[in-house]
Amino acid sequence: MAERIHSGIAAARERAEPFCAYVHDTAAIADHARRLRAALPDACTLLYAVKANSRPEVLSALAPVVDGFEISSGGELRKARAADGDARVVFNGPGKSWAAVEEGLRAGVDLFNVESLTDLARLDAVAGRTGTRARVLLRVNTRRPLVTGTHQMVGEATQFGIDEDQLPQVAAAALAAPHIDVEGLHLHSVSNNPDAASHLAFVDRCLALAAELRARHGLPTRVLDIGGGFGVDYSGDGRHFDWDAFARGLHDRSAALTGIELVIEPGRSLVAEHGFYCAEVLDVKHNHGRAFAVLRGGIHQFRLPKVLGADHPFTVVGVDSWPWPVDRTELRDTPVALCGELGTPADVLTRATRVGRLRTGDIVVFPMAGAYGWEISHRDFLSHPHPDFLTT
Ligand SMILES: *Cc1c(COP(=O)(O)O)cnc(C)c1O
DSSP: OHHHHHHHHHHHHHTTOOOEEEEEOHHHHHHHHHHHHHHSOTTEEEEEEGGGOOOHHHHHHHTTTSSEEEEOSHHHHHHHHHHOTTOEEEEOOSOOOHHHHHHHHHTTOSEEEEOSHHHHHHHHHHHHHHTOOEEEEEEEEOSSOSSOOSEEOSSSSSSSSEEGGGHHHHHHHHHHOTTEEEEEEEOOOEEOBOOHHHHHHHHHHHHHHHHHHHHHHOOOOSEEEOOOOBOOOSSOSSOOOOHHHHHHHHHHTTTTTTTOEEEEOOSHHHHGGGEEEEEEEEEEEEETTEEEEEESSOTTTOOHHHHHTSOOOOEEEOOOOOOSSSOOOEEEEEEEEEEOSSSSTTOEEEEEEEEEEEETTOEEEEOSOSSSSTGGGSTTGGGOOOOOOOOO
């Protein structure tokens, strides 16, 4: 890693530009995914949620290890197919466009989640027009949370899924729709849950809900998609999701899972740990008695610390060469705020973490940046289309 950073710095210096890069260890990502996959029962399907990191090299590293990709837009579909032309693809999301649905059906998307009556009708209409059938999972927004984490998708008032009270109506419409095959339920509920025991309790609640809907509405439940949401340890306090315990719990539930394909689609937990955001220090200074460092980069490239609301860990890679004809400035043994170059006081990556020494020209490296780093920080999140620019 350090070697890659130093060669990156050398290349940047040749252009007289500061160094700023995302570095992904794609071999480590593939190894990690292989380990998680191997722990699961064979009846489980492991998909990768592309939105966590859709860099082509990352998708290519994961393609041979996972069973397919979870996507939410035509853009993500194209990236998934570029990594593996035959990859199994599951299309989710509360706002599917007509164009994206048609692209998905023509490209052989295996499963669509259905988030509303409109979503269902649109899928049925496009499938009819294109002479295909759509295999669907109904996404349920349950009355009460099934599990809790940092972002709650269902079990409360959100834009996600079908309200449990409206489920009889949507289920009946789905079962009657001429170009739709209902395969089961989609229950992605949460993000960044650190607790394997509560995630197993969530699986039990999903199984109970599936049994209830099967009995009450004659809903097929061959496929149960429990989404992602497995937590990672950003603060280093050791509270990481115990995947082996989770996988053992699934093995223990093999009787309850008979006849059900359990789809698991993590994003964050597959890629977070093997990505690094590196940024060169452009200036260090004191204002109002506090120390600041200004970096090449900022929240437009790495918004994750803002979203998590905590000081992100970082390390300093000291760079001894200093080719510029001015004195080099430094901070010593002091808490420092690491800021970006966006010209707004909001552009703060960490507020007060103590550094031993930090000089202009050194590199700050933020670990745990492989998921929702570059992706959530810019206008290409979920690879959705850009707006038009109109004038009057
Ligand atoms: C975002 C998302 C995922 C992945 O979530 P992680 O928290 O990154 O594991 C899986 N499924 C759906 C439907 C999603 O929206």
